[in-house]
Amino acid sequence: MDLLGSIFVLVAGLWAGTINAVVGSGTLVTFPVLLALGLTPVVATMSNAMGLIAGGASGAWGYRRELKGRGRQLLRLLPASLLGGITGAFLLLNLPEKVFHFVAPVLLVLALLMVVFQPRLQAWVRTREENPEHAVRDKRHGILLLVLVYLAGVYGGYFVAAQGILLVGILGIFLTGTIQNANAMKNILVLGVNLIAAVSYLLFAFDRINWLVVLLIAVSSTIGGLLGSKIGRRLSPPVLRIVIFALGLVALGFMIANLLE
Template sequence: MELWHSLLVFFAGLWAGTINSVVGSGTLVTFPVLVAIGVAPVSASVSNAMGLVAGNVSGAWGYRKQLVGTRNVLLKLMPASVLGGITGAWLLLHLPETVFQYAAPVLIVVALLMVLFQPRLQRWVQLRRDDPKVVSEQGKYGVALVTLVFLAGVYGGYFVAAQGILLVGILGIFMAGSIQVANAMKNVLVLAVNMVAAISYLLFAFGRINWHVVLLIAVSSLIGGIVGSKVGQRLKPSVLRGVIFSLGVVALVVMISKLLA
């Protein structure tokens, strides 16, 4: 990898780590960059997910104060996230690579739509002003919440991008209160999914891992996660969404052009 490629990946990881801790969808920064510099799509997805684990750790740690009182809820949701992550990683490693090449543009479009509709989602969550740490006691909502968290884990284990936004939406619907608490819980659940996926890749896809990419993204996203948890919330959401959307469109164009070539 050329020096300017390495610098580009490093700064993409820094930005991804920052926005992952604040809103999610950092993969829509790093994945397009990796594809653009010539990394194969599945290898890019695998290496990117492994590298971003470090940023997930620092982001979750930075939001730890918001997690006070959520332990019981997290213990109920964590198994669903982990099982979903295992399922998604299994699908990525066992389906033909051509499936991912065709699925990835569709998933990017889905992720971009999540980014675009995130402001409405946040306003919806903020309207729920009751106890932020209590999940609805109604059984049907409990089952629906766990099921949706599992499906978000499958999505995250397979593609990673924008699973954080998806989780904030799910938690916002089934939990009452602050979006900051939902965001803090999102960071923990995303960390669980990405760690499970990373372990799966180590065990079953070692040859597809680009360790240079993993190291660059791990170091930069770790720093970015710290920055995001401290000052990222002061950045204008419109700026973040604009950058994410633009890079997502770049990835979409690159991948479609390769399919048509």
């Protein structure tokens, strides 16, 4: 990778770390850049997921105040999220790469749809918060919550992108508290999935990891995670969604081009 490419990765990592701490889906920033630089989808996914661990940790630390009193809930949900991450990483490592070439565009479209409809999702969460008598109760639907968190982990372990948005929606609907509480818990669960997936990559796909990309994204996303946790509530979500959607379309274009070759 030349100097210009490294700069692009650094900037993308900074932006992704910031977005992940605030709304999630930062992978839709880094993934298109890595594809444009010539990395294969599987290598890009693995290297990106490992690099974003540092940013996820800094973002989780920045939101630590919103986690106060949520320890018991996290202990209940984290195993399901980790198991989902293991499942997703297993699928990524063991399914033929051709499967990823076909599945990744579909997952990317799904992630982009989640980004586009995020305002409606957040409005749904706010309605649930303002009208708790209409909310789904934790005790009555505990198993369903665990299943959904597990499936979100599978999605994250396989593709990473927009897992955070999916989790915020799930947690905001099923758990009591504010959107910021859900976001703080999302940061921990996503971090857990990325960590467990990274261990799988290290054990079973060490030679398919681009360590320069991991280093660049780790450094810049750490800074981005700290920035996002501090100033994220002041950012304009509509602008972020537009840019993420545009970059996601670029990634989709690269994927389709690879399929047509």
